[in-house]
Amino acid sequence: MNKDLKILVTGVKGQLGFDCVRILKERGYCRVLGIDKDELDITDEEAVNRFILEYKPDVIMHNAAWTAVDKAEEMPDLVYKVNALGPKYIATAANKVGAKMFYISTDYVFDGEGTVPFEVDSPKDGLSIYGKTKSQGEDFVINGTNKYFIIRISWVFGINGNNYIKTMLKLSKIKDELNIVCDQVGSPTYTYDLANLMADMMETDKYGVYHATNEGFCSWYDFTKYIYKAKWITNVKVNPITTEEYLKINPNQAKRPLNSRMSKASLVKAGFNLLPKWEDAVDRYLKELGNDY
Ligand SMILES: NC(=O)c1ccc[n+]([C@@H]2O[C@H](COP(=O)([O-])OP(=O)(O)OC[C@H]3O[C@@H](n4cnc5c(N)ncnc54)[C@H](OP(=O)(O)O)[C@@H]3O)[C@@H](O)[C@H]2O)c1
DSSP states (O other), rough: OOOEEEEEEETTSSSHHHHHHHHHTTTTEEEEEEEEOOOTTTTTTTHHHHHHHHHHSSEEEEEEOOOOHHHTTHHHHHHHIIIIIIIHHHHHHHHHHHHHHHEEEEESOOOSSSSSOOOSSOOOSSSSSSHHHHHHHHHHHHHHHHEEEEEEEEEOSSSSSSSSHHHHHTTTTTOEEEEEOSOOOOOEHHHHHHHHHHHHTTSSOOOOEEOOOOOOOOEEEEEEEHHHHHTTSSEEEEEEEEEHHHHHOOTOOOOOOOOBBBHHHHHHHHTTTOEEEHHHHHHHHHHHHHTOO
């Protein structure tokens, strides 16, 4: 392993970017630079080009994105700039300096039809502005550089920032009953596990598109029940409801895919380790989190 690699990590104030920097430093890489919007606004083409040409990274882990899925529906132009044009500018500059580029994408690029896991090359047809713009970002990256790792993930949780697990834990302090969707099925992704996989991938030339969530599938209802059971939370009654019922209560929500199952065949074929089972990831995460929520 080359510990002298110069690695640029975007989105360091978010969930995944934070863990990428943490894991890379833990592994002994000493030339790791984590940045966020204050240091570089990725929608500014000239600034992106200048920054990357001056810094000359060997690897760019591009995690920054517009991730507020519902709010994205209200400002599609801005979200396109962040999720599609930003990665385009980064890929173009990465290509100029010969850097490997990671682009983190999402299950939301698919339409969520059926029950069969989506393959990396399944047709894309995102249901929301977030899903469509992330898909456009993928296409720009593929056109901008050959040295890309596109990794689709879903239902992300990490120590830094907000996520579903923290929300459920907070709600358990003020609610005694919750209605949770039971017909959207997917896989949670622990940023600690993903960042470790990215660090492994970075040392290879096995470029391409991958799916890399924690193993196993569950619904949001299963996920919630598991979190509460693991934390011995018994004061909240969790009721399963359908997406249709949920949308009647929250009509302005962006459309979510019912089927977020993604196949890991390309990961296995390339010889990378699958991430641990999602229940194991939640257990470790809850230990890491303690009562800090
Ligand atoms: N969270 C999920 O459930 C999920 C699911 C599937 C895929 N993903 C993908 O996984 C990646 C990491 O997600 P995450 O949950 O770690 O994201 P996150 O916690 O929301 O962090 C994203 C970071 O990007 C920054 N950012 C936004 N606009 C920017 C801009 N114009 N220039 C520079 N930085 C900007 C944000 O800053 P501000 O907060 O100041 O805007 C934030 O610090 C993203 O690419 C996301 O699309 C996430």
